[in-house]
Amino acid sequence: MRTQPARVLVADDEPLVREFLRDLLTSEGYEVAVFATGTQLLDAVPTFHPDAVVVDMMMPGLSGADVLAALRRAGLTVPVILISGHPITEPKGFFAFIKKPFNLPHVIEVVAAAVDRGGTSNA
Numbered sequence: 001m002r003t004q005p006a007r008v009l010v011a012d013d014e015p016l017v018r019e020f021l022r023d024l025l026t027s028e029g030y031e032v033a034v035f036a037t038g039t040q041l042l043d044a045v046p047t048f049h050p051d052a053v054v055v056d057m058m059m060p061g062l063s064g065a066d067v068l069a070a071l072r073r074a075g076l077t078v079p080v081i082l083i084s085g086h087p088i089t090e091p092k093g094f095f096a097f098i099k100k101p102f103n104l105p106h107v108i109e110v111v112a113a114a115v116d117r118g119g120t121s122n123a
Contacts, residue, residue, distance in 0.1 A: 005029050008053070010054045012056040028111070039062055042062070051078065079096075079118045
């Protein structure tokens with residue numbers, strides 16, 4: 001049984017999206033850290049130990065797919081949720097895909113499922 005809030009890392013280059021996700025997920029009881037780049041998110045993984053990761057597909061520098069690949073190369077199996085305002089066909093390797101603009105109940109449902117699957121992070 002979990003005694004501490006699940007931890008979620010978010011990376012999106014849009015400040016309003018970061019704020020929105022931070023506020024939404026915090027209100028659901030998650031501990032959330034947000035970043036503007038995939039590189040910043042990856043730098044936080046060793047100390048934050050996320051139970052789930054939410055990444056935008058298109059960001060300057062590392063894309064969401066790059067972040068996923070880096071996590072897997074490091075041997076981490078934390079569930080990664082891809083978000084994008086662009087149509088994406090069959091995003092491979094991601095736990096789920098959420099299209100912008102967001103449907104709030106769907107975001108909450110997908111993150112909860114990812115956290116449940118992730119359990120205690122191996123990050």
